Amino acid sequence: MSTSSNYTRTAVVLHWILAALLLGQIAFGWFLEEVPRGTPDRTIYVNLHKSTGMTLGVLILFRLYWRLTHPAPALPLSMASWERTGARISHWVLYACMLIMPLSGYIASNFSKWGVNFFNTFKMPPWGVENQAVYDFLNATHVFTSYVFVTVIVLHVLAAIRHLFLRDGIFARMWFPAEAGSAAREPDASTARR
Numbered sequence: 001m002s003t004s005s006n007y008t009r010t011a012v013v014l015h016w017i018l019a020a021l022l023l024g025q026i027a028f029g030w031f032l033e034e035v036p037r038g039t040p041d042r043t044i045y046v047n048l049h050k051s052t053g054m055t056l057g058v059l060i061l062f063r064l065y066w067r068l069t070h071p072a073p074a075l076p077l078s079m080a081s082w083e084r085t086g087a088r089i090s091h092w093v094l095y096a097c098m099l100i101m102p103l104s105g106y107i108a109s110n111f112s113k114w115g116v117n118f119f120n121t122f123k124m125p126p127w128g129v130e131n132q133a134v135y136d137f138l139n140a141t142h143v144f145t146s147y148v149f150v151t152v153i154v155l156h157v158l159a160a161i162r163h164l165f166l167r168d169g170i171f172a173r174m175w176f177p178a179e180a181g182s183a184a185r186e187p188d189a190s191t192a193r194r
């Protein structure tokens with residue numbers, strides 16, 4: 001069984017850095033929709049969005065690796081079973097969206113004639129053939145997943161705020177332990193049901 005009721009420090013740091021960066025990336029995506037197509041500005045901003053998105057993709061892969069090797073602390077039995085199920089499902093939907101967003105964007109780029117010009121310093125020519133149907137499908141996946149992602153993020157944040165007010169310790173699990181030496185430090189990777 002887990003000896004800790006907290007996430008590891010690394011998981012906490014990754015959660016908050018990625019939360020901030022992902023919200024910024026989503027806002028960037030919405031801003032992109034305002035930039036007229038076929039203009040030089042569009043090329044600049046789309047390439048920047050692709051570059052930041054791929055950088056996020058690498059961070060997300062690391063986060064997923066960390067999560068798979070460091071199980072989450074078990075949720076308290078004081079929570080109703082539907083709440084625990086809801087938390088588990090929504091967390092995995094968030095991970096799925098975190099993966100699908102950069103992957104669909106990156107793969108789509110390889111079925112267009114543009115590929116990715118990584119931060120304007122490193123050209124990555126497309127490895128796929130130019131194929132509008134495949135591009136459209138992957139692009140639609142990117143846009144559709146962004147709606148699912150935003151919806152689940154809103155529910156997630158509302159649930160987190162509820163726990164903050166309930167003061168049931170759930171919010172604190174995703175923060176640093178108050179005192180050094182408390183039981184809530186880096187747990188070992190072997191434990192916790194979830």
Ligand code: HEM
Pocket residue numbers: 022025026027028029030032033046049050051053054056057098101102103104105106107109116139142143146
């Ligand atoms: C975590 C990573 C990413 C997030 C959260 C994200 C988010 C978004 C969002 C919210 C939009 C606007 C969707 C809409 O309402 O129409 C968008 C558009 C777009 N994204 Fe991403 N994106 C990510 C990564 C990428 C990557 C890696 C690429 C390509 C390499 C990419 C390429 C694009 C393109 C080309 C558009 C414009 C689509 C269009 O208007 O046809 N994105 N993205």
Ligand code: HEM
Pocket residue numbers: 015018019020022023067072087091092094095098153156157160161170171172173174
């Ligand atoms: C883009 C935004 C966000 C994403 C993608 C995200 C994603 C996640 C994921 C996947 C988990 C589960 C961690 C795991 O089991 O490995 C989690 C947990 C958590 N998140 Fe977020 N999060 C975001 C923003 C926020 C915000 C803004 C808050 C606070 C208002 C928040 C509060 C929490 C808390 C308290 C937990 C711990 C829940 C528990 O103990 O089971 N998150 N988040």
